[in-house]
Amino acid sequence: MRDTWPLLKDHDFPTIRRDRVNTLQLNLGYLCNIACLHCHVAAGPNRKELMDLDTMQVALQFAEHFGVRTLDLTGGSPEMNPHFRCLVEQARKLGMHVMDRLNPTIMEEPGYEWVGEFLASHRIEAVASLPCYSRDNVDAQRGNGVFEASIKALQRLNELGYGAPDSGLVLNLVYNPLGPALPPPQQALEADYKRFLFEQFGIRFNSLYTITNMPIKRFGAVLLAKGEFEDYMRLLKDAYQAANLKSVMCRDLISVDYQGYVYDCDFNQMLGLPQGGERRHLRELLDQDQVPKRIAVAGHCYGCTAGQGSSCGGALQE
Ligand code: SF4
Numbered sequence: 586m587r588d589t590w591p592l593l594k595d596h597d598f599p600t601i602r603r604d605r606v607n608t609l610q611l612n613l614g615y616l617c618n619i620a621c622l623h624c625h626v627a628a629g630p631n632r633k634e635l636m637d638l639d640t641m642q643v644a645l646q647f648a649e650h651f652g653v654r655t656l657d658l659t660g661g662s663p664e665m666n667p668h669f670r671c672l673v674e675q676a677r678k679l680g681m682h683v684m685d686r687l688n689p690t691i692m693e694e695p696g697y698e699w700v701g702e703f704l705a706s707h708r709i710e711a712v713a714s715l716p717c718y719s720r721d722n723v724d725a726q727r728g729n730g731v732f733e734a735s736i737k738a739l740q741r742l743n744e745l746g747y748g749a750p751d752s753g754l755v756l757n758l759v760y761n762p763l764g765p766a767l768p769p770p771q772q773a774l775e776a777d778y779k780r781f782l783f784e785q786f787g788i789r790f791n792s793l794y795t796i797t798n799m800p801i802k803r804f805g806a807v808l809l810a811k812g813e814f815e816d817y818m819r820l821l822k823d824a825y826q827a828a829n830l831k832s833v834m835c836r837d838l839i840s841v842d843y844q845g846y847v848y849d850c851d852f853n854q855m856l857g858l859p860q861g862g863e864r865r866h867l868r869e870l871l872d873q874d875q876v877p878k879r880i881a882v883a884g885h886c887y888g889c890t891a892g893q894g895s896s897c898g899g900a901l902q903e
């Protein structure tokens with residue numbers, strides 16, 4: 586797989602600094618039951634990297650030390666980490682808000698029948714990927730049968746109370762474009778998703794997050810292989826909106842890899858670009874008063890500032 590980093594590291598992206606850390610995003614490992622074309626992690630069924638329990642304990646100490654109230658779990662499929670449940674239980678005991686970046690098909694895999702009920706009983710916010718409401722598009726991007734498995738899993742989450750008004754069980758969906766294009770306006774697409782999924786499958790959800798594909802890892806390699814990398818970078822740069830700089834997610838989030846090393850965001854983590862440009866373990870931050878302010882940026886950051894902007898929480902402006 587060709588790497589886009591050599592093309593991204595010489596850049597003219599503006600300097601940005603962190604405000605305060607509100608969210609601790611842990612990548613629990615690269616193991617996933619599927620292998621999507623757009624995956625910026627290059628996750629898949631053969632990956633072995635998984636966060637261990639010790640590192641999870643350090644992460645919780647970090648959250649307590651800096652008063653971080655939100656734990657955002659990502660992967661891979663985070664639930665495939667054998668310590669997932671232990672981590673969630675401890676974080677909830679500490680009163681943290683926990684988000685699970687859920688690939689819904691995991692709920693249809695043998696051995697993972699517990700996922701939906703576990704999330705509901707611990708009142709975990711589910712952020713489920715469904716890159717399109719068309720069966721053909723989803724299967725093209727994620728693999729055959731993924732759409733059907735995703736729909737079944739979302740229906741199951743609805744049965745458990747997710748997405749119902751006043752249940753307090755939040756189900757958000759994530760859309761990303763199929764190819765090298767910017768996402769359409771989030772609000773309009775959310776309305777289309779809601780109408781279509783309810784009419785066709787009776788599915789309810791809270792919000793749709795549109796996320797721009799990052800020109801890194803598997804998606805970056807596909808762009809290079811098709812000779813589309815430069816055009817995609819031009820698209821991102823031409824759509825640059827300075828107003829998005831104040832709300833890019835690295836300003837209030839810190840990302841941690843499966844070994845406990847710290848990054849400014851999950852994308853930088855995948856590029857091996859350490860927090861502020863300096864490789865540090867989470868443990869090393871425990872005796873500091875504040876999380877370092879410096880943010881390491883490069884060419885891919887234009888993926889966060891293009892058009893309506895993009896983050897793990899969707900568009901930055903409507
Ligand atoms: S995009 Fe998500 S579901 Fe797809 S391979 Fe990557 S981690 Fe797994």
Ligand code: SF4
Binds near residue numbers: 833834835
């Ligand atoms: S890619 Fe990461 S570091 Fe760059 S702007 Fe986006 S969130 Fe910040």
